[in-house]
Amino acid sequence: MTLTVETANENVVNTQYAVRGEIVQIAAQLASEGRKIIYCNIGNPQSLGQKPITFFRQVLALCDCPVLLESPEVEKLFPSDAIARARALLAACPGGTGAYSQSKGIQVCREAIARGIEARDGFPSDPNSIFITDGASPGVHMCMKVLLRNDSDAILTPIPQYPLYSATLTLYGGSLAPYYLDESKGWSMGVEELSASIAKARAAGKTVRALVVINPGNPTGQVLSMENQKEIIKFCKDEGLILLADEVYQDNIYAEGKEFNSFKKVLRSMGDEYNSVQLVSFQSTSKGFYGECGRRGGYMEMVGFDDKVGGLMNKIASVNLCSNTAGQILMSLVMEPPKQGDPSYALYSEERDAILSSLKRRAKMIVSCLNSLEGVSCNDAEGAMYAFPSITLPPKAVQAAEALGKKPDVFYCIELLKKTGVCVVAGSGFGQKEGTFHFRTTFLPSEEDFPTIVKGLTEFHEEFMKKYSS
Amino acid sequence: MTLTVETANENVVNTQYAVRGEIVQIAAQLASEGRKIIYCNIGNPQSLGQKPITFFRQVLALCDCPVLLESPEVEKLFPSDAIARARALLAACPGGTGAYSQSKGIQVCREAIARGIEARDGFPSDPNSIFITDGASPGVHMCMKVLLRNDSDAILTPIPQYPLYSATLTLYGGSLAPYYLDESKGWSMGVEELSASIAKARAAGKTVRALVVINPGNPTGQVLSMENQKEIIKFCKDEGLILLADEVYQDNIYAEGKEFNSFKKVLRSMGDEYNSVQLVSFQSTSKGFYGECGRRGGYMEMVGFDDKVGGLMNKIASVNLCSNTAGQILMSLVMEPPKQGDPSYALYSEERDAILSSLKRRAKMIVSCLNSLEGVSCNDAEGAMYAFPSITLPPKAVQAAEALGKKPDVFYCIELLKKTGVCVVAGSGFGQKEGTFHFRTTFLPSEEDFPTIVKGLTEFHEEFMKKYSS
Numbered sequence: 001m002t003l004t005v006e007t008a009n010e011n012v013v014n015t016q017y018a019v020r021g022e023i024v025q026i027a028a029q030l031a032s033e034g035r036k037i038i039y040c041n042i043g044n045p046q047s048l049g050q051k052p053i054t055f056f057r058q059v060l061a062l063c064d065c066p067v068l069l070e071s072p073e074v075e076k077l078f079p080s081d082a083i084a085r086a087r088a089l090l091a092a093c094p095g096g097t098g099a100y101s102q103s104k105g106i107q108v109c110r111e112a113i114a115r116g117i118e119a120r121d122g123f124p125s126d127p128n129s130i131f132i133t134d135g136a137s138p139g140v141h142m143c144m145k146v147l148l149r150n151d152s153d154a155i156l157t158p159i160p161q162y163p164l165y166s167a168t169l170t171l172y173g174g175s176l177a178p179y180y181l182d183e184s185k186g187w188s189m190g191v192e193e194l195s196a197s198i199a200k201a202r203a204a205g206k207t208v209r210a211l212v213v214i215n216p217g218n219p220t221g222q223v224l225s226m227e228n229q230k231e232i233i234k235f236c237k238d239e240g241l242i243l244l245a246d247e248v249y250q251d252n253i254y255a256e257g258k259e260f261n262s263f264k265k266v267l268r269s270m271g272d273e274y275n276s277v278q279l280v281s282f283q284s285t286s287k288g289f290y291g292e293c294g295r296r297g298g299y300m301e302m303v304g305f306d307d308k309v310g311g312l313m314n315k316i317a318s319v320n321l322c323s324n325t326a327g328q329i330l331m332s333l334v335m336e337p338p339k340q341g342d343p344s345y346a347l348y349s350e351e352r353d354a355i356l357s358s359l360k361r362r363a364k365m366i367v368s369c370l371n372s373l374e375g376v377s378c379n380d381a382e383g384a385m386y387a388f389p390s391i392t393l394p395p396k397a398v399q400a401a402e403a404l405g406k407k408p409d410v411f412y413c414i415e416l417l418k419k420t421g422v423c424v425v426a427g428s429g430f431g432q433k434e435g436t437f438h439f440r441t442t443f444l445p446s447e448e449d450f451p452t453i454v455k456g457l458t459e460f461h462e463e464f465m466k467k468y469s470s
Numbered sequence: 471m472t473l474t475v476e477t478a479n480e481n482v483v484n485t486q487y488a489v490r491g492e493i494v495q496i497a498a499q500l501a502s503e504g505r506k507i508i509y510c511n512i513g514n515p516q517s518l519g520q521k522p523i524t525f526f527r528q529v530l531a532l533c534d535c536p537v538l539l540e541s542p543e544v545e546k547l548f549p550s551d552a553i554a555r556a557r558a559l560l561a562a563c564p565g566g567t568g569a570y571s572q573s574k575g576i577q578v579c580r581e582a583i584a585r586g587i588e589a590r591d592g593f594p595s596d597p598n599s600i601f602i603t604d605g606a607s608p609g610v611h612m613c614m615k616v617l618l619r620n621d622s623d624a625i626l627t628p629i630p631q632y633p634l635y636s637a638t639l640t641l642y643g644g645s646l647a648p649y650y651l652d653e654s655k656g657w658s659m660g661v662e663e664l665s666a667s668i669a670k671a672r673a674a675g676k677t678v679r680a681l682v683v684i685n686p687g688n689p690t691g692q693v694l695s696m697e698n699q700k701e702i703i704k705f706c707k708d709e710g711l712i713l714l715a716d717e718v719y720q721d722n723i724y725a726e727g728k729e730f731n732s733f734k735k736v737l738r739s740m741g742d743e744y745n746s747v748q749l750v751s752f753q754s755t756s757k758g759f760y761g762e763c764g765r766r767g768g769y770m771e772m773v774g775f776d777d778k779v780g781g782l783m784n785k786i787a788s789v790n791l792c793s794n795t796a797g798q799i800l801m802s803l804v805m806e807p808p809k810q811g812d813p814s815y816a817l818y819s820e821e822r823d824a825i826l827s828s829l830k831r832r833a834k835m836i837v838s839c840l841n842s843l844e845g846v847s848c849n850d851a852e853g854a855m856y857a858f859p860s861i862t863l864p865p866k867a868v869q870a871a872e873a874l875g876k877k878p879d880v881f882y883c884i885e886l887l888k889k890t891g892v893c894v895v896a897g898s899g900f901g902q903k904e905g906t907f908h909f910r911t912t913f914l915p916s917e918e919d920f921p922t923i924v925k926g927l928t929e930f931h932e933e934f935m936k937k938y939s940s
Binding site (some may be wrong): 003008010017020044050060063068071073094099103138162173242265276278293306309321349 | 471473476478479480482483485487490515516517518520521527532534536538544546564568605615616619712722745761762778779785790792793794795918
C-alpha cells in the first residue's frame with residue numbers, strides 16, 4: 001500500500017506546529033517573490049543579524065579542525081583560553097568531534113554542564129543524570145515517548161503554550177490537559193487553576209502523568225516567583241506528577257526585580273521531604289543571549305528518577321547513537337563560559353551584556369508600541385523573547401475571516417504579513433481562552449529595524465481597525 | 471503517577487538495540503577499571519584513530535568562525551577553495567550556522583546534495599525531495615513514524631539486519647516481517663524468500679507497507695548486483711511496497727568487480743512504467759571513507775511521493791526545527807567534494823584513497839583470520855565495515871551459556887571481551903537463523919593494531935573451543 005496522507009499515521013496527520021505553519025509558508029512564498037520579510041515567528045536571533053559569541057565559535061573551530069592547533073599561526077588568530085579549552089576537550093574525546101560519543105553525551109561536556117548547574121543553583125548536579133540532546137526539543141520528545149502509554153495518559157500543559165508540547169502529545173498519542181495562565185495577572189500560574197484542571201482530566205478518566213511549566217514563559221514572557229514555584233512543586237508532590245520544566249529562557253530576564261530560579265534549585269531548597277519529586281529540566285543553546293539555534297545543542301537534567309528509568313532514556317538516546325558533538329561542546333561552553341581573569345572574559349562579557357541590554361530595550365519598545373494600539377493590550381515581557389498581545393477584533397473582521405475559512409487571529413496575522421512583511425504567529429497556534437485573540441511576536445529584529453516595524457505595525461493596525469470597524 | 475519502568479511506555483521498555491547493549495556496557499565497565507578495550511561493536515572509525523578529511527573540517531571551521539575569513543592570516547592556514555566554499559555557504563545562509571535553517575535543511579546544501587546524486591546516478595534529483603537529517607537514523611525514525619499506524623502494519627526487514635530497524639519498529643508500534651538473507655550464497659537476497667515472507671505476513675493479517683534493503687549490507691557486507699536490484703524494485707512495484715534503501719555504505723566497496731548502484735539509479739533506468747514506485751534512499755556522513763559519525767549529518771531522498779506526503783515529513787521535521795547546520799554543511803561537502811583542478815583535490819583524493827585501500831586490506835585480513843578458525847566461516851566483506859562470521863559452538867559452550875542465562879553467542883562475545891578486550895556484538899542482536907550463531911565485528915581498528923587483534927582472537931578461539939569441546 002503506497003504512502004499517501006490517507007494511509008499515513010493519523011497522529012502525524014493531526015499534528016499542528018504553528019510556529020512553522022501556514023503563515024510562515026505564506027511568508028516563504030512572498031520571500032521567493034522578492035518581498036522583504038521580517039521573521040518574528042520564531043526565536044532565531046542570528047537569522048536577524050545577532051552575532052555569535054566569539055569565544056564559543058573559536059573553540060568550535062579549533063575542535064573542528066585540530067590541525068590548526070599544530071600551526072604556529074594559531075596564536076595570532078585565537079586567544080589562549082580558547083586554545084586551551086579546545087585542547088582539553090579534544091584530549092578527553094578519543095576521535096574528537098568525528099566520533100560517536102556516549103549516547104547521553106561526551107563525559108567531559110556533561111561534567112562541565114553539571115558544574116554550570118551547580119554554580120547557578122548552589123546545589124550538586126550529577127553528570128550521569130544529564131542527557132545532552134540536539135537542542136531541547138529531542139529531550140521533550142524522549143520524555144513524551146517514555147511517559148505516554150496511550151491516550152488515557154494526559155499531561156497538564158499551559159495555555160497558551162509553546163506548541164512543541166501539543167505537537168509531541170499528538171505525535172505520541174497522549175492527551176493534553178489544559179490549564180490556563182491568567183492574562184489579567186501578568187500570565188501568572190495559579191494552583192487553583194491547576195487543581196481544577198487535574199480534577200477535570202481525572203473526571204474524564206485520564207491518568208495525569210506530568211505538568212509542563214515554561215519559565216520564563218513562551219509565548220507569554222512571564223517570570224515565576226520563587227513562592228509560586230514552591231507551590232507548583234508542592235502540587236506535583238501532592239498529586240504525584242512529574243514536573244517537566246522548560247527553562248530554555250533562563251538567561252533572558254528583563255524586568256526589574258525579577259530573577260530566574262531553576263526548579264531544581266527551588267526543589268532542593270525545600271528540603272529532603274521533596275526528594276521524591278521527579279523533575280526534568282530542559283536547557284538549550286538556542287536561546288539566552290547566545291541564540292545558537294542552528295547548532296542544535298541542548299540538555300535535560302533528570303532529578304529523582306531511578307537508574308532503570310535512566311536506562312530507558314539511555315536506550316532511546318542510543319537508537320539515534322548520540323547528539324551532534326559540536327552542539328554538545330557548545331552546550332558545555334554555554335554552561336561554563338570564560339571566567340573573570342580569563343583572556344576572553346572581557347570580550348565575552350561585553351558581547352553578552354550588549355545583547356541582553358539591547359533585548360531589554362527591544363522588549364520595552366515592542367510592548368509599549370503594542371499597548372498604544374486601539375484594542376490591543378500586552379503584558380510586560382519579563383523574560384524570554386516574545387510579546388503576546390491580546391487584540392480585540394471588530395465583529396466585521398471576524399466575519400471577514402470566517403468568510404475566508406480562517407480563524408480571526410490567523411486572518412489578522414496574514415493581513416499584517418501581506419501589508420508589512422512582518423511575520424508573526426496567531427494566538428490560536430499556542431492556545432488562548434475562547435473568544436480572545438492574540439499573536440506572538442519575537443522582539444529579535446535589530447534595533448535599527450525597530451522604528452520601521454513599529455511604524456508598519458501601527459499604520460497597519462489603524463488601517464485594519466478602520467476598515468473593519470465602520 | 472511517578473515514572474518507573476513499570477509505568478513507562480511498553481514499546482520503549484521492549485526496544486532492543488544491541489550495538490549499544492549489554493556487551494558494550496560490560497566493555498565500558500572494564501574500561502573504567504583501566505582495561506584497554508578495542509571497540510569493534512560499532513562503525514565509529516575516528517574513535518579508532520582515523521583522521522577526518524582535511525578539506526571538510528577546514529570548511530566547517532571557517533563556517534563556525536566567520537571572523538577568521540576577515541583575518542589576513544587566513545590564507546596561511548586554509549586553502550583557497552575551502553575559503554571560497556565557506557564564503558559561498560555563509561553568503562547563502564542568513565545568520566550562518568547559528569540560525570535555524572528550513573526544517574528540511576539549508577537550501578544550498580540540498581542543492582549540492584542533489585548535484586552529487588545526479589553526478590553519481592546520471593539521473594535528475596530534486597532538492598525539494600531531499601530532507602537533511604542528524605545522521606541517517608532520524609530519517610528512518612521519521613519514515614517509521616509516518617508509515618506505521620498500528621501493529622497490523624508490517625515492514626519487510628532483512629535478517630540479519632542493523633537493529634535500527636527492529637528498534638524503530640518496536641518504538642513506533644509496528645510489526646517486523648522478517649526475510650532471511652542467504653548466508654550460503656554470500657548473504658544474497660532472493661525474491662522467492664521475499665515472496666514467501668510477504669505471504670506469511672499477509673496470512674497473519676498484516677498490511678505490509680515497506681521493504682527495507684541495506685546495500686551494502688550491515689552486518690553482512692554483501693553488495694547487491696544490479697540484476698538483483700531490478701528484481702527487488704519489480705517486487706516492490708508488484709506488491710505495492712515502499713522501498714526503504716539504506717545506502718549509507720555506498721562509498722565502502724572492496725570486492726573486485728563489485729560496484730555500488732543506488733536504487734534511485736536502477737529505478738530510473740527501468741523506465742517510466744516504474745515511476746510509481748516509492749523509494750526513500752538514506753545516506754550519512756558517518757560511514758564511507760569520511761566516517762564523520764559524531765557530526766550527525768545525513769539525508770533522505772524521497773522519490774515517487776506526492777507533495778502532501780512531503781508536507782507530512784516536513785511537519786515532523788519542523789517539530790524539531792531543523793538538523794544541526796554543521797552536519798548539513800558536512801553532508802553537502804561529502805556529496806560535492808573537491809574536483810580535479812581544485813587546490814584541495816590532491817590532498818582530498820590522497821586521504822580518500824589511503825583510507826579506502828587500508829579498509830580493503832583490513833577487510834581481507836579479518837575475513838581470512840576468521841576463516842582460519844575452527845568451526846568459523848565468514849563470507850567475503852564485499853562492502854560496508856563489518857565481518858559477520860558464523861561460529862559453530864560446541865554443545866558444552868551452549869550449556870555453559872544457558873547455565874548463566876545468556877544466549878550462546880552473547881556468552882562467546884562476553885568471554886572474548888573479557889579475555890582480549892575486543893568488543894564485538896553477538897549475532898542475536900541482528901537476528902540469525904534459529905540454531906546458528908554469529909557475531910559482528912568492524913574492521914576499523916588501525917592496521918598496526920591488526921596483528922594483536924588477529925593473534926588475540928585466534929588464541930582466544932582456540933582456548934574457548936578446547937575448553938568446551940572436551
